[in-house]
Amino acid sequence: xxxxxxxxxxxxxxxxxxxxxxxxxxxxxxxxxxxxxxxxxxxxxxxxxxxxxxxxxxxxxxxxxxxxxxxxxxxxxxxxxxxxxxxxxxxxxxxxxxxxxxxxxxxxxxxxxxxxxxxxxxxxxxxxxxxxxxxxxxxxxxxxxxxxxxxxxxxxxxxxxxxxxxxxxxxxxxxxxxxxxxxxxxxxxxxxxxxxxxxxxxxxxxxxxxxxxxxxxxxxxxxxxxxxxxxxxxxxxxxxxxxxxxxxxxxxxxxxxxxxxxxxxxxxxxxxxxxxxxxxxxxxxxxxxxxxxxxxxxxxxxxxxxxxxxxxxxxxxxxxxxxxxxxxxxxxxxxxxxxxxxxxxxxxxxxxxxxxxxxxxxxxxxxxxxxxxxxxxxxxxxxxxxxxxxxxxxxxxxxxxxxxxxxxxxxxxxxxxxxxxxxxxxxxxxxxxxx
Numbered sequence: 001x002x003x004x005x006x007x008x009x010x011x012x013x014x015x016x017x018x019x020x021x022x023x024x025x026x027x028x029x030x031x032x033x034x035x036x037x038x039x040x041x042x043x044x045x046x047x048x049x050x051x052x053x054x055x056x057x058x059x060x061x062x063x064x065x066x067x068x069x070x071x072x073x074x075x076x077x078x079x080x081x082x083x084x085x086x087x088x089x090x091x092x093x094x095x096x097x098x099x100x101x102x103x104x105x106x107x108x109x110x111x112x113x114x115x116x117x118x119x120x121x122x123x124x125x126x127x128x129x130x131x132x133x134x135x136x137x138x139x140x141x142x143x144x145x146x147x148x149x150x151x152x153x154x155x156x157x158x159x160x161x162x163x164x165x166x167x168x169x170x171x172x173x174x175x176x177x178x179x180x181x182x183x184x185x186x187x188x189x190x191x192x193x194x195x196x197x198x199x200x201x202x203x204x205x206x207x208x209x210x211x212x213x214x215x216x217x218x219x220x221x222x223x224x225x226x227x228x229x230x231x232x233x234x235x236x237x238x239x240x241x242x243x244x245x246x247x248x249x250x251x252x253x254x255x256x257x258x259x260x261x262x263x264x265x266x267x268x269x270x271x272x273x274x275x276x277x278x279x280x281x282x283x284x285x286x287x288x289x290x291x292x293x294x295x296x297x298x299x300x301x302x303x304x305x306x307x308x309x310x311x312x313x314x315x316x317x318x319x320x321x322x323x324x325x326x327x328x329x330x331x332x333x334x335x336x337x338x339x340x341x342x343x344x345x346x347x348x349x350x351x352x353x354x355x356x357x358x359x360x361x362x363x364x365x366x367x368x369x370x371x372x373x374x375x376x377x378x379x380x381x382x383x384x385x386x387x388x389x390x391x392x393x394x395x396x397x398x399x400x401x402x403x404x405x406x407x408x409x410x411x412x413x414x415x416x417x418x419x420x421x422x423x424x425x426x427x428x429x430x431x432x433x434x435x
Contacts, residue, residue, distance in 0.1 A: 004053050006037060006075040008068045011047070011340040017069045018042050018340075021209070025057050031077060038074070041209060042340045045307070055079035122223040127158050128284060134162050210305045221367045226407035229362050230416045234423040236378060237397040239263055242431045250435055254320055258435070261297070261352060262322035264375055267425035268350055269293055269315040269322075275418045279347050281368040282409055296349035296366055297326060299333040307333050308366060310346040319435050353402075354378065360400035370410050373419065376400035 008018060018040040025037050036048035037057065059076035062068055121142055123131070131141050136158065144161050146153040195204055207215065243258060250258040272279045272293050281288045295314040299307055309329035311317070317325060332338050348369055353361040354377035361374040376399045383396040403419035 002079050003058070004055065004077045004079055005073040006049070006051060006077055007073050008040070008070050009049065010070050011042065015042050015070065015340040015344070017067055020062055020064055020066050020068060020074070021046065022064060023060060024048070027057055027060055029057050031055060031057055040068075045338050045340045045343055046210075046336060047339065049074070051077060053077060053079050121153075122220065123153060127153050127155060130155065130158050130162075134158075136162065208303075208305070210307075214306060217367065218364050221364050224367060225365050225370070227362075227365065227404055228407045228412070228415065230403045230405075230412070230419050231360055232401050232403075232419050232423050233398055234401055234426050235383070235396050235398050236260075236426055236429075238429045238431045239426060240378065240397040242429065242433070246435055250323075254323070256320075256323050256327050258323055259326070260375075260378070262319060262326045263429070264352075264426070265295055265297070265311065265314060265326065265350060266317075266319055266322050267422050268348070268373060269295060269317075270425055271418055271421040272348055273315055274421055275414065277414050278371050278405070278410065278418050280370055280409065281347070282370060282406065283368065287409055290347040292345075292347065294345050294347045296346035296369075297329060298349060298351035298363075298366075299330055300355070301336075302334060307338065307343065308346060308349055309333055309338055309342045310344065312345065348372070350375065354399065360402040362402060363404050365404055365406055370406040370408075371415070371418070372404050373422065374402040374404070376402065 011018065019042075020038060021041045022039040023037070024039065025031055025035075031037060031051045031054065033052065033054045034050050037051050038049050040047060040049055055077040057075060058078045060074075061076070062074050068074055123141065127141075130136075140161075141153065141158070144153050144157055145151070146157055148154040148157070194206075197204060239260070243260065243263070247258045250256070276289060279290045279293055281290065292313055293315040295311045296308040297311060299309060301307055309332075311322070311325045311329065314322065314325075329338070329342065332342070346366065346369065349363075349366040349372040351361075351363050351372060352375045353363070354375050357377055358374075359379070360376040363372045363374045365372050378397055378399045380395050381398050382393055383398065384391050385394045385396070401419050401423060403415055405415040405418075407415075
């Protein structure tokens with residue numbers, strides 16, 4: 001008999017840890033090679049961890065809701081024959097070691113430069129700069145009782161804290177062995193009171209983990225960015241006619257359905273190359289110009305939640321490549337098969353509100369990006385058509401593009417010019433083009 005350490009696998013360059021959401025196997029159960037043992041969740045994607053070997057699950061080192069780092073041993077599987085790596089941490093020792101490691105990390109964080117992107121609370125750029133200069137850590141900053149609107153920390157609050165913190169006693173956290181129930185940010189326990197139905201007829205339902213995360217992201221985005229919108233109507237009659245004519249042959253040759261989404265994405269990628277000022281992000285008082293054009297594609301999940309997989313280097317894809325990328329990410333999103341890296345690195349986002357019949361919308365920016373484009377429903381409408389012989393009324397296929405952008409760094413001229421360029425590309429679509 002030999003023992004095999006099941007470790008949390010690497011899930012992408014930008015993913016360092018995950019939360020255990022469900023154990024699919026119990027201690028004592030047999031496991032086949034490549035069979036899923038547990039379910040995990042990062043900040044955006046849920047996935048499964050399969051076993052690399054066949055055997056029996058003998059030890060579970062972490063419980064549901066525990067946060068595990070990539071490379072950590074999470075379970076021990078006993079195999080028959082062969083030579084495999086022996087476990088380094090026992091079931092009892094693992095929580096102790098993890099707690100001690102966390103204590104050391106907290107001590108390091110106290111002297112390290114603060115990364116305020118990991119905090120759910122909103123802090124103004126001035127407060128962040130003061131905190132960085134004075135060495136105030138994120139836990140310290142979050143503990144300050146704010147006197148501003150919605151209890152936000154003001155300049156006076158943090159300066160008063162800095163003046164008095166030197167006289168405050170230092171409290172050292174002691175590691176404890178217990179199973180905590182963290183909130184979605186996996187850092188602070190929830191103190192929210194569960195609402196009670198007054199008449200007994202209302203149903204009280206707690207948000208699931210992803211809905212809590214989405215809720216936090218949306219509120220933080222509105223608090224961070226100065227949202228402003230530009231709208232433009234686009235004549236897509238040529239695109240509708242072209243797609244109707246070629247979609248059958250396209251699917252037969254490429255094995256992929258041709259929807260309107262990749263055509264729209266192609267136009268957006270071209271416009272971003274023309275207006276690189278939309279392909280940026282903001283970090284405090286600094287603007288980061290992105291080298292690559294990575295298009296986020298908002299997708300609705302069967303449970304009603306939303307996820308944004310990313311098409312990497314979208315400007316380098318032709319229409320066939322774009323269609324394959326859109327279909328692949330969309331299908332895997334619906335099936336819950338996205339990898340954590342599939343949702344990372346987006347530089348601009350597109351959302352199709354027309355899928356649900358909406359004519360236009362005012363989408364919320366996907367931080368830390370500075371713009372998001374909503375595609376409205378395509379409708380047959382009467383329109384004035386200009387010809388050399390004069391104007392006349394005809395039936396055209398039209399849609400609205402709704403562009404939300406961050407007015408901190410994107411002015412109306414840039415925001416409006418960008419969405420106009422997208423519209424120009426769509427209206428100039430060549431009906432004789434090859435796909």
